[in-house]
Amino acid sequence: MDPDRDDTARLVPPETESPPTYVRLEPRYFGLTPHLLSGALAAAGLAAGIALLAASRFAVGILLLVAGLLLAALFAEQARRRRSSSLDRAAAAAVDRSLALAGFTRVTVGVWTSAGRRAARLRLEAARLARERSHVQYDLGGAVHAGDDVRTAELRERMRSLDAEIERRAREASAAITEAQLRTRHERGAVAATRVRRPGSSAR
Numbered sequence: 328m329d330p331d332r333d334d335t336a337r338l339v340p341p342e343t344e345s346p347p348t349y350v351r352l353e354p355r356y357f358g359l360t361p362h363l364l365s366g367a368l369a370a371a372g373l374a375a376g377i378a379l380l381a382a383s384r385f386a387v388g389i390l391l392l393v394a395g396l397l398l399a400a401l402f403a404e405q406a407r408r409r410r411s412s413s414l415d416r417a418a419a420a421a422v423d424r425s426l427a428l429a430g431f432t433r434v435t436v437g438v439w440t441s442a443g444r445r446a447a448r449l450r451l452e453a454a455r456l457a458r459e460r461s462h463v464q465y466d467l468g469g470a471v472h473a474g475d476d477v478r479t480a481e482l483r484e485r486m487r488s489l490d491a492e493i494e495r496r497a498r499e500a501s502a503a504i505t506e507a508q509l510r511t512r513h514e515r516g517a518v519a520a521t522r523v524r525r526p527g528s529s530a531r
Contacts, residue, residue, distance in 0.1 A: 365405070366418075369398035431514050438514075442507035449500040453493050460489040 372395030379388030406418040467482040 365398045366402035369395045369402055371395075372398060431517075434514050435511050438507045438510045442503045445503045446500040449496040449503070453496040453500070456489050456493045456496070460486060460493070463489065 372391045374395075376388045376391030376393075376395055379385075379391060382388075403418055403422045406416075407422055410416050410419050463482055463485050467479065467486065470478040470482055
């Protein structure tokens with residue numbers, strides 16, 4: 328056995344293999360991918376429909392407008408899913424913003440409709456109580472003039488009760504409007520804070 332010979336097994340680190348890369352090939356029509364083609368056809372259909380409506384060709388114009396809107400909706404949905412190009416991201420951001428504004432409008436209209444109804448009902452009740460108070464005040468003057476202490480005390484107590492009821496309804500009406508304003512401000516802040524992120528992107 329040769330003492331100068333090194334029989335120790337030498338470990339050679341295996342070569343690291345890079346992960347495979349997959350490329351999705353899409354068919355192209357006139358140099359455009361299907362979703363870009365639908366966007367181009369949507370723009371052309373809308374433009375042609377408007378031009379035909381201006382030329383009083385209503386039947387064909389309406390058909391082209393409907394087709395253009397359907398293709399635009401298809402393009403927008405594909406753009407929201409893909410977000411792979413600047414055009415996709417711009418279209419997706421516009422759609423997301425429009426949806427957020429539509430939701431904000433729906434919520435705001437509902438909030439203010441409910442608050443307006445409640446405030447109007449409370450103000451009508453306050454006006455009815457105010458008319459009743461006027462009658463009680465008139466009767467109170469007659470009781471004081473007649474020297475009827477028992478009736479005077481009853482009418483004064485009734486006036487204090489009516490004053491409290493009128494004030495309570497005024498506070499509730501004001502609170503309904505304030506709540507609607509706060510809800511609207513909250514919804515507007517939620518819409519302003521909405522940001523569109525690409526799938527897989529990390530929040531900062």
